[in-house]
Amino acid sequence: MEEWIAAAKEAGFSEAYPLDVSTLKPMEQVREACGDGKCRAYGHNWTCPPFCGTLEECEKRMRRFKRGILLQTVGQLERDIDTKGYMRAAKLHGEALERFSQRIREAYPDALCLGAGGCKVCASCAHPEPCRFPEKAHSSMEAYGLFVTQVCRDNNAAYYHGPRTITYSACVLF
Numbered sequence: 001m002e003e004w005i006a007a008a009k010e011a012g013f014s015e016a017y018p019l020d021v022s023t024l025k026p027m028e029q030v031r032e033a034c035g036d037g038k039c040r041a042y043g044h045n046w047t048c049p050p051f052c053g054t055l056e057e058c059e060k061r062m063r064r065f066k067r068g069i070l071l072q073t074v075g076q077l078e079r080d081i082d083t084k085g086y087m088r089a090a091k092l093h094g095e096a097l098e099r100f101s102q103r104i105r106e107a108y109p110d111a112l113c114l115g116a117g118g119c120k121v122c123a124s125c126a127h128p129e130p131c132r133f134p135e136k137a138h139s140s141m142e143a144y145g146l147f148v149t150q151v152c153r154d155n156n157a158a159y160y161h162g163p164r165t166i167t168y169s170a171c172v173l174f
Contacts, residue, residue, distance in 0.1 A: 004069050007103055012073070012096035015157070019068030019171055023154035026055045026062075026145030034143060039118060046131045047119035047139040058144040061112060065173035070157050071100065077164040086166050093168035094120050097138065100172065108174035114141045116148075116168040141171060 001018050008016035034042050034049045041048040052058065073096060075089025093116055101113045115138040119125070126132050141148055148169045152159040161167055 001067070001069070004104065008069060008071050008096075008100055011100035011103065012092060013071045013100070014074040014161075015072040017070040017072075017155055017157040019070040019151075019155050019173070021062065021065050021068050021173060024059075024062050024068075024144075024146060024151065026059045027147055028055060028145065030142055030147050031055055031145045041118040041125075044127055045118050045125040046127050046134075047125075047137050048143050051127070052139045052143045055145045058139075062144065062173060065112060068171055068173040070151065070155055071097065071170045071172065072157070073168045074161045075166045075168070077166060080164065082164075082166075089166050090117070090168055093170065097170050098136065101136070101138070104172055104174060111172055111174040113138050113170070113172045114144055114146070115170045116140060118143075138170075141169065146171075 005016040005018070031049060043050065045051070053061070073089055073093035075085055075092070077085040097113065097115050101111070104111050117140050119137045119139070121133050121136045131137055141151065149159050151171070152169065159167055159169070
């Protein structure tokens with residue numbers, strides 16, 4: 001695991017923690033938040049509900065794996081509400097996840113990579129046409145029903161990193 005934590009940091013993540021897969025508990029109320037329309041991806045993106053599968057199917061996929069790593073990008077904000085800071089950190093997080101995903105899939109081709117928010121590989125999802133890059137596409141932890149702060153807590157990982165910070169989390173199961 002130490003090798004993968006070092007690889008995560010090399011990929012650009014601020015923090016990386018071992019993840020106990022048995023702590024992942026998909027919750028219906030998290031999935032329901034996807035359907036409230038705030039992100040506008042529900043029903044319009046292949047990696048989001050309902051297309052990423054039912055909660056039962058997502059849980060079954062996660063249970064195939066024995067190990068995992070929890071990944072975080074901690075962005076520094078210039079003020080309490082800093083939209084540019086949020087976007088900058090989200091972009092760095094996505095880039096780090098792409099680099100790390102490529103590396104871990106060299107060793108574990110079937111690794112399950114779950115990011116933060118909807119897939120951002122394409123500027124707009126090809127839906128309803130087939131996904132253009134299924135090998136790069138990532139569902140979010142939330143799409144799989146995971147309450148991110150709970151996952152962090154259950155794995156002894158900080159979620160809050162101090163004032164004027166934003167934390168984006170991802171996990172990779174292998």
